[in-house]
Amino acid sequence: MVTDQAHRPSSSERPEKRKNPLGIFGAMSHLALVIWAILIIGPILWTFLASFKTNTEIFGDPLALPASFGWDSWGRAWEKAHVGQYMLNTIFVVACSTAATMLLGSMAAYVLARYTFPGNRLIYFLFVSGMTFPVFLALVPLFFVVKNLGLLDTHLGLILVYTAYSLPFTVFFLSAFFKTLPTSVAEAAMMDGCSHTRTFFQIMVPMAKPGLISITIFNILGQWNQYLLPIVLLSGNVEDKWVITQGVANISTSAGYEADWPGMFAALSIAIVPVMIIYIIFQRQIQSGLTSGAVK
Amino acid sequence: MRHGKYPFIVGFLAAPVLLYVVFVVSPYIQAFYISLTDWKGISANPQFVGLENYSRLWDDEVFWAAVRHHGVLLLVMPLVTIVIALFFSFLLNLGGGQKGGQMTGVWGSKVYRVIFFLPQVLAVAIVGLLFQTIYRADDTGVINGLLGKIGIDPVGWLIDPDIALLSIIGVMVWQAVGFYVVLFSAGMSTIPKDVFEAAALDGAGRFTLFFRITLPLLWDTMQVAWVYLGIAAFDAFALVQVLSVDRGGPDNSTTVLPLEIWRTAFSFSKFGYASAMGVALFFMTITFAALTLRVTRRERIEF
Numbered sequence: 001m002v003t004d005q006a007h008r009p010s011s012s013e014r015p016e017k018r019k020n021p022l023g024i025f026g027a028m029s030h031l032a033l034v035i036w037a038i039l040i041i042g043p044i045l046w047t048f049l050a051s052f053k054t055n056t057e058i059f060g061d062p063l064a065l066p067a068s069f070g071w072d073s074w075g076r077a078w079e080k081a082h083v084g085q086y087m088l089n090t091i092f093v094v095a096c097s098t099a100a101t102m103l104l105g106s107m108a109a110y111v112l113a114r115y116t117f118p119g120n121r122l123i124y125f126l127f128v129s130g131m132t133f134p135v136f137l138a139l140v141p142l143f144f145v146v147k148n149l150g151l152l153d154t155h156l157g158l159i160l161v162y163t164a165y166s167l168p169f170t171v172f173f174l175s176a177f178f179k180t181l182p183t184s185v186a187e188a189a190m191m192d193g194c195s196h197t198r199t200f201f202q203i204m205v206p207m208a209k210p211g212l213i214s215i216t217i218f219n220i221l222g223q224w225n226q227y228l229l230p231i232v233l234l235s236g237n238v239e240d241k242w243v244i245t246q247g248v249a250n251i252s253t254s255a256g257y258e259a260d261w262p263g264m265f266a267a268l269s270i271a272i273v274p275v276m277i278i279y280i281i282f283q284r285q286i287q288s289g290l291t292s293g294a295v296k
Numbered sequence: 297m298r299h300g301k302y303p304f305i306v307g308f309l310a311a312p313v314l315l316y317v318v319f320v321v322s323p324y325i326q327a328f329y330i331s332l333t334d335w336k337g338i339s340a341n342p343q344f345v346g347l348e349n350y351s352r353l354w355d356d357e358v359f360w361a362a363v364r365h366h367g368v369l370l371l372v373m374p375l376v377t378i379v380i381a382l383f384f385s386f387l388l389n390l391g392g393g394q395k396g397g398q399m400t401g402v403w404g405s406k407v408y409r410v411i412f413f414l415p416q417v418l419a420v421a422i423v424g425l426l427f428q429t430i431y432r433a434d435d436t437g438v439i440n441g442l443l444g445k446i447g448i449d450p451v452g453w454l455i456d457p458d459i460a461l462l463s464i465i466g467v468m469v470w471q472a473v474g475f476y477v478v479l480f481s482a483g484m485s486t487i488p489k490d491v492f493e494a495a496a497l498d499g500a501g502r503f504t505l506f507f508r509i510t511l512p513l514l515w516d517t518m519q520v521a522w523v524y525l526g527i528a529a530f531d532a533f534a535l536v537q538v539l540s541v542d543r544g545g546p547d548n549s550t551t552v553l554p555l556e557i558w559r560t561a562f563s564f565s566k567f568g569y570a571s572a573m574g575v576a577l578f579f580m581t582i583t584f585a586a587l588t589l590r591v592t593r594r595e596r597i598e599f
Contacts, residue, residue: 032387062436139558164320167316
């Protein structure tokens, strides 16, 4: 804009003139924002408070606060309802599968982005096309593939499947990212006799750190929140191997536990609280990590 | 490049490609074949039956109910989500008017953005459980308890077949809005501030700014949002499975295809029939994505 300079003086006059019309519009818009914020926090806060209530209180006035705050229901959920076990299982599975996804995904993305060889485009499109297929189409054959490999009801099976289904987006995103990095540094390293593998791990990976972090967050959250794959691949015979979403959903539907409503809400709170804490600490990275796929 | 290029390429691609082919590509290909068989039961010997599963699908009322529900989801959910998200992201980014020549959001916009995005990090299954008590049909439910205080009779959010699907859509919108607020905010921040400045100088009010400047320049992002939300409308599995009465009820009034596929396969062991539903779902999703990209294509505005 050539006229930028010329406009400066008048644009600084604007704010004073605009003060007044802000009134009603400003109040209305704040009201809308506050209402939506309450709608978001309300259900979560209510669940959290309900975990401290007694059965009678839970079925009483929904706006009442619990009479006393004790952690017994949380203890019951953690121990008797095995939520602690589910949590540890999930941490183990997601840690392994995210690590595998990032290692394999970045290796494939790097080779596909930076090397020309016959079949490069074919493999790239094979990976990327995986993003457009609904996973429900593959559900039946996937179950039998895992079963025939003897991996049904095992964490290894779940880890391999999580990794495989996270690859399309990871490869798509990271190969675009590797393409944007300058070639000169890698070339210089190769000149100095650095091998292809060492160039990748010691030069390209550190350079790609911002992209890697975004996509790691994306994968951790996606895999942590998986529900469909665990309920298909980890059956009722191996309850001790269940992940958190599956375990907590089962608590709320199974009749045996029905009597202990505070315990149910405690289980739900235990599933929510760690994710919320991590979200509040890393909210900037998480927001950009999750939306990075859409803004290209 | 020189020494050992091909061994390196093969070494780096072997593991990911193998894993991907075994667990992703091969199941997708097998699904098309299985849909042409009468495979029932884990150990049964499947026979090739041609298009029989598809002709049965054609007469299957539950299948059509599920398809109709995807239609409703596709019409209502993306539209409501996008409208709410656009409104909020406009307020949060540009609603504060100009300060020092720069567009700002309303007061507290950072806090709002953090809160609005929160449901996005929660698992859909967990969100479903959260809303079970919120939506409970008698006055012990949270919403009905609140309505009772102002003298309104309890509403059967999930047990009334007429509104059960809308209640579920409500939860989807609840969870999705924050994501699109952040997405649209990112889109709005790429619009050069000169554009707003120039428009404001020409006397454009807030509404003109929104409808004449922001919206057209945000077209690309909205297209992405529409495709994402549309694909989400073909899923809805976890929410319906966890939240609805009798998994898809009452009376199949909330069922969706993914749920029917899962149930047909893993409760009834009808693998051939479930795969035929999977193929139908696949073609619906692909058609939707292709149509959206085609219909919404516009001249790109360069800035």
